[in-house]
């Protein structure tokens with residue numbers, strides 16, 4: 001293993017992994033080295049460019065903490081997250097709700113809330129009532145499904161970006177015996193992904209905008225079914241066709257209906273206009 005050059009170094013590196021006992025790990029590394037070397041032969045970086053690339057990745061890692069995940073943003077904005085999603089969650093059954101990106105603002109174990117509760121703790125905005133059911137692919141209601149919900153406020157910010165004392169616009173619900181869920185929140189707005197890090201710089205240098213169309217995030221977990229990570233987007237949003245993270249699917253776009261004051265679907269007396277979304281989720285058996 002001497003006198004290596006641009007032609008033979010790839011095989012030499014792959015050979016070094018030949019003793020790996022984990023076949024999956026070995027094949028992943030072989031492919032990674034092959035494609036990474038091919039990429040470098042293609043772009044022929046200068047040494048300064050390669051140093052800059054390593055610096056970019058270093059800064060991406062340094063930007064991460066328990067509330068900020070710059071690597072997820074990088075994966076999202078390069079379309080990698082949606083590619084992994086497409087590889088893992090293909091379905092031709094229209095009863096099964098399609099998945100999309102998790103995004104960087106999910107927080108594990110959000111506060112628990114009850115059927116019909118409001119989750120707009122400490123924030124103001126246009127009232128928004130969301131309800132629906134969780135079903136299997138035969139339209140059978142699924143009870144006790146754990147449903148985590150999280151979204152931005154009406155200015156486009158998540159609670160973790162605002163340094164609030166407690167969680168807001170995120171909660172954990174459980175479906176009832178008929179598979180139903182319901183909650184009050186505020187209407188989310190389109191928002192820019194965080195642009196104060198290396199990913200924002202990349203978007204700026206390449207002339208891309210950082211916006212995502214308005215959406216509510218959902219994660220549905222129950223035994224015997226694949227965990228569903230998805231979002232329901234607002235119809236007519238100006239960013240539906242240029243989502244910075246490539247996450248929009250037609251089946252996930254719904255009208256956030258604007259309703260006049262009066263009795264809301266849960267019987268609440270509304271003095272102001274509000275929005276209403278009804279969505280039934282379909283889970284795929286695992």
Ligand SMILES: [Fe+2]
Pocket residue numbers: 103105151152215217
């Ligand atoms: Fe989001």
